Amino acid sequence: MDFSIAAILAQDGVSTGAIYALLALATVLLFSVTRIIFLPQGEFVAFGALTMAAMQSGKFAGTANLLLVFGMVAFLMELYDAVKQFRVVGHTAGLSKTLLIAAGKYLIFPLVVFAVAKTVPTAHMPMLVQAALTLAIVVPMGPLIYRVAFQSLAEASVLVLLIVSVGVHFALVGIGLVIFGAEGSRTTPFSDASYQFGTVTVTGQSAAIVGVSILLIGILYVFFERTLVGKALRATAVNRLGARLMGIGTAQAGRLAFTLAAGMGALSGILIAPITTVYYDTGFLIGLKGFVGAIIGGLASYPVAAVGALLVGLLESYSSFWASGFKEVIVFTLVIPVLLWRSFSSGHQDEEE
Amino acid sequence: MPDLVLDVHDLHVGYGKVEALHGASIQIRSGQIVTVIGPNGAGKSTMLNAIMGCLPGRGEVRFLGQSLAGLDVEQRVARGMSLVPETRELFNSMSVADNLLLGSYRRYRAREPRHDDQMDYVFQLFPRLMERYKQEAGTLSGGERQMLAVGRALMAKPTLLMLDEPSLGLAPLIVKDIFRIIDRLRETGVSTLLIEQNARAALDVADYGYVLETGDMVLEGQASDLAKNPKVIETYLGLAKKHND
Ligand SMILES: Nc1ncnc2c1ncn2[C@@H]1O[C@H](COP(=O)(O)OP(=O)(O)OP(=O)(O)O)[C@@H](O)[C@H]1O
Ligand SMILES: [Mg+2]
Numbered sequence A: 001m002d003f004s005i006a007a008i009l010a011q012d013g014v015s016t017g018a019i020y021a022l023l024a025l026a027t028v029l030l031f032s033v034t035r036i037i038f039l040p041q042g043e044f045v046a047f048g049a050l051t052m053a054a055m056q057s058g059k060f061a062g063t064a065n066l067l068l069v070f071g072m073v074a075f076l077m078e079l080y081d082a083v084k085q086f087r088v089v090g091h092t093a094g095l096s097k098t099l100l101i102a103a104g105k106y107l108i109f110p111l112v113v114f115a116v117a118k119t120v121p122t123a124h125m126p127m128l129v130q131a132a133l134t135l136a137i138v139v140p141m142g143p144l145i146y147r148v149a150f151q152s153l154a155e156a157s158v159l160v161l162l163i164v165s166v167g168v169h170f171a172l173v174g175i176g177l178v179i180f181g182a183e184g185s186r187t188t189p190f191s192d193a194s195y196q197f198g199t200v201t202v203t204g205q206s207a208a209i210v211g212v213s214i215l216l217i218g219i220l221y222v223f224f225e226r227t228l229v230g231k232a233l234r235a236t237a238v239n240r241l242g243a244r245l246m247g248i249g250t251a252q253a254g255r256l257a258f259t260l261a262a263g264m265g266a267l268s269g270i271l272i273a274p275i276t277t278v279y280y281d282t283g284f285l286i287g288l289k290g291f292v293g294a295i296i297g298g299l300a301s302y303p304v305a306a307v308g309a310l311l312v313g314l315l316e317s318y319s320s321f322w323a324s325g326f327k328e329v330i331v332f333t334l335v336i337p338v339l340l341w342r343s344f345s346s347g348h349q350d351e352e353e
Numbered sequence B: 001m002p003d004l005v006l007d008v009h010d011l012h013v014g015y016g017k018v019e020a021l022h023g024a025s026i027q028i029r030s031g032q033i034v035t036v037i038g039p040n041g042a043g044k045s046t047m048l049n050a051i052m053g054c055l056p057g058r059g060e061v062r063f064l065g066q067s068l069a070g071l072d073v074e075q076r077v078a079r080g081m082s083l084v085p086e087t088r089e090l091f092n093s094m095s096v097a098d099n100l101l102l103g104s105y106r107r108y109r110a111r112e113p114r115h116d117d118q119m120d121y122v123f124q125l126f127p128r129l130m131e132r133y134k135q136e137a138g139t140l141s142g143g144e145r146q147m148l149a150v151g152r153a154l155m156a157k158p159t160l161l162m163l164d165e166p167s168l169g170l171a172p173l174i175v176k177d178i179f180r181i182i183d184r185l186r187e188t189g190v191s192t193l194l195i196e197q198n199a200r201a202a203l204d205v206a207d208y209g210y211v212l213e214t215g216d217m218v219l220e221g222q223a224s225d226l227a228k229n230p231k232v233i234e235t236y237l238g239l240a241k242k243h244n245d
Helices: A003-034 A041-056 A063-089 A095-119 A127-138 A141-153 A158-180 A204-226 A228-238 A240-245 A250-272 A282-296 A302-322 A324-333 A335-345 B044-052 B073-079 B096-103 B105-109 B119-125 B127-131 B142-155 B172-188 B199-205 B223-228 B230-244
Strands: A194-197 A200-203 B004-015 B018-029 B033-037 B057-063 B081-084 B160-164 B191-196 B208-213 B216-222
Touching: A003 A041, A003 A200, A003 A204, A003 A228, A003 A250, A003 A282, A003 A302, A041 A063, A041 A127, A041 A141, A041 A158, A041 A250, A041 A282, A063 A095, A063 A127, A063 A141, A063 A158, A095 A127, A127 A250, A141 A158, A141 A250, A158 A282, A194 A204, A200 A204, A204 A228, A204 A250, A228 A240, A228 A250, A228 B096, A228 B105, A240 A250, A240 B073, A250 A282, A282 A302, A282 A324, A282 A335, A302 A324, A324 A335, B004 B044, B004 B191, B018 B033, B018 B044, B018 B057, B018 B191, B018 B208, B018 B216, B033 B044, B033 B172, B033 B199, B044 B057, B044 B081, B044 B160, B044 B191, B073 B081, B073 B105, B081 B142, B096 B105, B096 B119, B096 B142, B119 B127, B119 B142, B119 B172, B127 B142, B142 B160, B142 B172, B172 B191, B172 B199, B191 B199, B199 B223, B199 B230, B208 B223, B216 B223, B223 B230
Parallel strands: B033 B191, B033 B208, B081 B160, B160 B191
Antiparallel strands: A194 A200, B004 B018, B004 B057, B208 B216
């Protein structure tokens, strides 16, 4: 292997690693705020990529249908809760307002997105518009999935939440197969540009992936460090009861965390779609590599998780050169020493505290 | 504003099958400081947590004339209730400043324009917190943690402040400080429900008091009358005196 090959592999590794880093951050975020080990994170990636691809090929993105269905289920659940609440309280004050807001969020908004997806000829639109519409379809699925599958389980144990998360994963992969079929898709690259640094060529595509990832991480950093809502999310992660006593609702924090995670997942999908063919079930492997990064960070440390995910990307890229048949094996075998190291170095940290 | 801020009627609270509070009734009027004293395990914290919605209870709790049935903790906070629990529940890995800011979250949610305007007042009450502004809450001393917990609750500018043993584990000098501050809070118009082991200091500062023993309210009255009650003197004040001085 000479230097130029090594440089190409590094570039590859860094750009996929940047994607894994986003997913790792999303995984850490979800776990620390909601205690959910969210395996389906990769499904947001697949949905994002395939929705974008459908739009580019002028097809109607079936995920818009799914959004409608999720919205309706969520609204019915709100309705059920409202009836239950009414039985306790005995009057409707406040409830009608809650239901009105729920109708807006869970019925009207998905309907508007659906109508736009149905009528707008997306194939000939600029890529930014396609991406925006893709996000508008996929991102709301985050909070909807939280509402439907997890919200009522806020007090459940980590294990129960994990089991539900596995169930959600299989459901979403199945739905993905129904919506998108078994064949894979790729989208057009954002840029054909390439930049020459000495003997090393950097493609515009890699630069875009890394650039957008860094920008997103920067925005998240500012959000969590500087804004009160970001701090409220962190507070929920640090001390759930303390946060509730400040008026920060667990469900509200959960919805916000899922919105962010879905956004990071869908954006990753849009970024990765031009460089890999994405199938309905590709998300799982991609998500799992982000997950390895998150594990390296002990599901708690954002910087360590991001660096870990980047290393996973690099490792994958180099091992695909030396032993391409074993690349997944090598990457996932890495988890074992990491887990050993974590369990020896961190002592026993109870996740409830 | 209705005169009755908090009206608790026949509140029962249990853990599983075991009932820890057998029908407590208390009332707090606007601007009053009301204290509930009683020995360890009497059910004081249980009562406070149930009023806040942290524990399920049976009975009627009305706040500013409205029933709180079916409202969760967040909604009670939004209405102007604030609890400093016995366990404090600070955000340990966050700075003192962030802890205080998060205290104002309810006012931020209510879209109040200057939601963090109580910060100066809190620093005036607890200058120590200003010195520790950037320090992580988890590294504060016990006394500083109590100050932060109370300060954080005040940031929400609550109508009703509920304090669960604010003097717990503090040196006598700081205990005095804390009670002086509780007294001073009257100037903000807040109503206070104070749970205390330190009966003497609590009855000194309070307008009205209740005595809770093994889940039952056994006595109530003007705080000054309670302080003269022979039974209270024997069981609570004698002891408190020994410990205090
Ligand atoms: N989580 C719990 N599960 C079961 N029983 C509990 C629980 N919390 C408290 N109890 C019991 O309920 C009773 C009342 O406890 P509580 O904490 O309300 O007492 P307290 O008056 O606040 O006492 P202290 O002054 O020591 O704080 C005690 O007998 C206690 O053992
Ligand atoms: Mg107690």
